[in-house]
Amino acid sequence: MTRAPQWRGLSRRSVLAGALAGGAALALSACGTRQDAVRLATDDRWKQFAGTTINLVSENTAPTEAIAANLRPFTELTGIKVNILMLELTALAQKVALDLAGGESQYHVIYADPYQVLAPYSKGLVDLRELASRPDLPQLPGGWGDFIPTQLDATGRFGDHDKVFAVPYDCPTMIWQYRADLFEKHHDRMADDLGFDPTPSAERTWEEYFRIAKWFNEKTDDVQYGAGHQAKQHDSLMCDFSNVLWSYGGDYFDNGKEIGLYGTTDPGACRLNSDAAIEAAEFYQRLISISDPSSKTWDWNGLAPALQSGRIAMSPNWHEYAAANEQAMPGKFGYAPMPRGPVRSANHFGGTGIGINANTLPNERAAAWLFVLWATSPETQLSNLKSEAGGGTPTRQSVYDMPEVKAAEHRPSAMPNILTAPAVSQAWEADKIGLRPKIPMWNECDTAIYTQLSKMLAGDASPADTMRETAKRIDRITARGWAA
Structure with a gap:
């Protein structure tokens, strides 16, 4: 854990629906010669890697449960297939360590827990600013400034104050x-x-x-x-x-x-x-x-x-x-x-970001970035809030500012986690947030x-x-x- 709200103890499912097949695909992909994803000639920046498969390894968190239950919007937007493997955090950290140390990219997108993944293995993660600045890829919605500042620093950075190794993904507090x-x-x-x-x-x-x-x-x-x-x-x-x-x-x-x-x-x-x-x-x-x-x-x-x-x-x-x-x-x-x-x-803040394996090849890295953009977008975070399969709470200020989310701060609420928004918004202030080393x-x-x-x-x-x-x-x- 680092820390773990209710979803960590409900059902420690190692694999979600569909991920058994995904796990088999992961194993097979590691056996052959590595080939980069194919890049298509298209003016649609979201569709240029259609036909690619990327793999996400995550702890079984609320946003991942919600995303895994409804991947269709991403697949329709990009033509990219996503395999999601969900593990207990210690097992996740072990798999990530082996993947990074072996020079492989079995997992393209990584749930980068700040203490078990980001701190020890930041050198194995991509500085996401490089992908965010590329004109041939979609722009980061709202820019880096849309993320709660303390969350961006705590979940995304290590050592270097400028580099960003993970995008804020969940924020239990x-x-x-x-x-x-x-x-x-x-x-x-x-x-x-x-x-x-x-x-x-x-x-x-x-x-x-x-x-x-x-x-x-x-x-x-x-x-x-x-x-x-x-x-x-x-x-x-x-x-x-x-x-x-x-x-x-x-x-x-x-x-x-x-x-x-x-x-x-x-x-x-x-x-x-x-x-x-x-x-x-x-x-x-x-x-x-x-x-x-x-x-x-x-x-x-x-x-x-x-x-x-x-x-x-x-x-x-x-x-x-x-x-x-x-x-x-x-x-x-x-x-x-x-x-x-x-x-x-x-x-006490216990949030985590998602990052990209630095062993990825150029095109699969860009395809992974499309998933990171979509998974942390305001639209997806709003959808997660409404999901019966998961939920979590947003890491973007723009989501909290949406009229329907503001309305949900009061009962009756279709987004019950948002009832905590007045409390957690104070908890994330620089003088109130609690951060372990x-x-x-x-x-x-x-x-x-x-x-x-x-x-x-x-x-x-x-x-x-x-x-x-x-x-x-x-x-x-x-x-x-x-x-x-």
């Missing part, structure tokens, strides 16, 4: 999800008891969140617990804790914002041993102690049903669970940016973080010792460096 009906029902009593307006927003503090959770625990039987969290010994624990860490002014390395946006191969010393990080860990330990005890067994997919079934009153989770929330209890949920700590509100060795660091945090939550280590030991382990990992 952690926000505060809560039972709006219960907050409304108990608003006045909570406000009197707590001494502040309990309405969730970026102005609420984590300490206030803690007190709200405790109030629900003690003052009402509407839910079993006030709050739930994804605190299993798993990547989800790192994701959940990071919101608190950043809000307290802590970070994994110096220049955390810069490393999160642009990445580096040498992040320097880990800063989890700072006073701010230790204070964040102390608060997080307290928070989990009064949250639903099952929190320590939940990742994002365990947490979501707890909220949707009425077991808990609120939780931080990926915003793309909104559609399932609204299906479970129509009209009863609210969405807000994460609470703030002493420094800021921090909302984009470094090639992040996976090992991630494992060290959630392993040590899990020991802390089990009572086997103090917050201070946990942060110091985690910093030591991360320093050992980064000291080894990275050779792609």
Whole structure:
């Protein structure tokens, strides 16, 4: 994962309908002598590679599910056939690594997860600015400026601030999800008891969140617990804790914002041993102690049903669970940016872009670019929003500005994920977005973080010792460096 909203846990289908045949085609294509796609003599820039077949490898994400269910518009537009192979993220990263290292282009279009693909293998991806500037190819709709700026940097760049290796494709973001009906029902009593307006927003503090959770625990039987969290010994624990860490002014390395946006191969010393990080860990330990005890067994997919079934009153989770929330209890949920700590509100961003294999031959590379253009276009993103097979949420500002999308921010909504738009639009602001370090060795660091945090939550280590030991382990990992 890096991070994973509901679609990552629903059915870990390795292959979608039609992709079994696609997988066979992939295997066969790798066996023979490589030949470039044929370029046709035509004035239609979309049709110049008609008859070509390209292969996309992706994690099973909401936009890929929606696109795979409705490829006909692209095929009719271009005459290009697309095989889509969907895998669990670790398996995807392994296949991509082998393909790039072997000098092959079995997969032309790649779901370039920022941490498992982009950071370690950016040299194996095409700088997409070159394709975007070619006059013989269709122009990028809306230009680069139509993408949410922080998303373009976080999902598309590595090292070089100018090069773009991936186009923003999905954008799951952690926000505060809560039972709006219960907050409304108990608003006045909570406000009197707590001494502040309990309405969730970026102005609420984590300490206030803690007190709200405790109030629900003690003052009402509407839910079993006030709050739930994804605190299993798993990547989800790192994701959940990071919101608190950043809000307290802590970070994994110096220049955390810069490393999160642009990445580096040498992040320097880990800063989890700072006073701010230790204070964040102390608060997080307290928070989990009064949250639903099952929190320590939940990742994002365990947490979501707890909220949707009425077991808990609120939780931080990926915003793309909104559609399932609204299906479970129509009209009863609210969405807000994460609470703030002493420094800021921090909302963990988990988006990914799609890129193109640099081993592609010239014509197949251009054909792959046509697919990238179409798959990330405003029209396709709008179609994905409406899709019953997938959904996701757009990465382009122009889609959020469409009148029908703006209207869908209010109930009744045919695009329930867009109910979160007011919250996530704040969450993506430069001072509120939460970005883990984009470094090639992040996976090992991630494992060290959630392993040590899990020991802390089990009572086997103090917050201070946990942060110091985690910093030591991360320093050992980064000291080894990275050779792609």
